[in-house]
Amino acid sequence: MTKDIAAAASMRLPNAVPAGASAPLRTLPPILTVVVPTYNERQNLRELVNRLHVALDGVNWEMVFVDDDSPDGTSALAKSLSRRDSRIRCLRRVGRRGLSGACIEGILSSAAPYVAVIDGDLQHDETLLPKMLTELREDRCEIVVGSRFVEGGAADAGFNATRQVISKLGRRFAQAVLRTAVKDTMSGFFMLRREVVEDAAPQLCPEGFKILADILASSPETTRVKELGYEFRQRHAGVSKFDAKVALDFLGLIVSKLTRGVVPVSFVSFLLVGGVGVVLHLAALKVALLAGLTFFAAQTLATLVAMACNFVVNNLTTYRNARLRGWAWLRGLAMFCGICSLSALANIGVATWLFEHDQTWWAAGLAGIVMGATWNYAVSARLVWRK
Template structure:
């Protein structure tokens, strides 16, 4: 597996209750955000499940406004095996897990959600797989003995589709039945010197692709995924977007495209191209309707089609490609229009040359003109209109 070197240090701006006193067998990482109704239950069940094992529990909280971290500290103040890590920046479930990896004191780490959808009683089985030589042990819903309780049909379809897409896109996930699982254990040295850059909820994909381990050393343990009983789900439409972007970035890296450009930039370019392709359809429909059916001169039709497509592309790139906050939309829109002036000049020259000089049919000429302005528009949008470097 590909490995990138990184320094193993505690997360900046993290507040840790106490330093670990000794090496432990397994550090159970529980990422939390607004889980005050579940935190006592999940920690207690983890402690009971691992009774007799050398273990510690790390509650990694993203500064929950509902007091999750405070309740965890108060409820388990007398238990030295429970530590609470409070994070105030770079929030997110996967980021909390990577912070847990850095703070863990054990030979192995296990990851479990706080919402009781993963059964803590399966933790010993995951740890046993590591003791038997596995580098990664995954709780799987898709092998014999596993399953999903009470999911509607459409959620099962979405889950299976995402699993299939992950297995198709990531080489290291091809032999894993449930690469989307959030319930797993890993030897600490698998992730110790690896620079993980997760997005969204699917940290396991990052571990499988970047972790340092031998092929064939992944084990799976069946479990039944349960419904959430308390609290609200954190899964939103933006998390689906994060998943697709994360998968694209990992896939670009896995197949060597990161030698051409940074994976994040390749993802942006792909999204920009997708929005542009949709904009080209809009442009072509408007141009064809006005020129071929409305009898409008091709330059006038081209100008109007370009303006309509420009606004479509701005909104698409605003929401999909560059993820900009709404309060900056006016200034970004003005900059995008400035960039588009250059794109429009390239588009117009290409369109006129193709039709008047090369005698190419109007619709085909229009498509070629769109392609001619694409690269200029992407670089201008990235560097000037949406100013990615300053945003980062």
């Protein structure tokens, strides 16, 4: 620590104090920035701050709450705490939501040589932070992961049975696809040298919730990573943010990394929702035909049902950050159906043209589907959800 404090002191600007003015306070810049992404975590802030005061005693640290405009007043409380403790800062994000984006902005706002990310729900063990910092300062690695799945780690207390199964499958999938030996790729508790994120920032995806997996996939293979075990605790207060959107974003992140960013995270979610729409379309078509409707009428009804379903689910998941409500919801539904209707014409046109030239029905049909899906995604993202 002495070496770090001395280095920080050498970076201070000269104190050029005008005549008659009082000298500014001589303060050292922080060695460690703790980034806490939040959404509706007001009930946990005071306790988290108190625990960090104890855990990081003797360390020159700061805390940055990055709040996604929580309706429960999380950012207001964070700013109130900062008025009493200058080590606490708050970034309030309006019109943007997502843990990954919040972490990226918080890390890039820091000037400290080391940055930690920890959740605001108190499930992560803050007493591990000093040990993580030691690993980095003694140059044993560039990234330290708080791991639930190495010696000394456990997740039973913080996960129910369903979450344990989902987490296990997600970890194994990420390890295989990203080709990493890190056992807890889904961890939201880690510390790293700030330049790791500075260097990887252009490749990082602000969408989604699994920022560690993104950092690992975007960093050089020579990046040294160490895992330290900790016991994952039960949430202190509030409600878990884990839902279908988290799972969709994780799949989208994997595909995006495999394609080197060519396929956006949101496009994968859009396609998966479209797949649900196809199943619903066929089900509605069958029911309508059994009810005695003509094929034309049944197909028309099934198409409208599938379009409406796709709009509703995309509004709740893919574009949750820009979710439409009220009259905007009705206007968006009408616009989405219009866009999908135009894409249907493009789908038929492209597929027919290819079939006439190649005679391979499945290739022509697939090309039409890809054309229609790409059109729906690109145009609806811009016009319906204004993304």
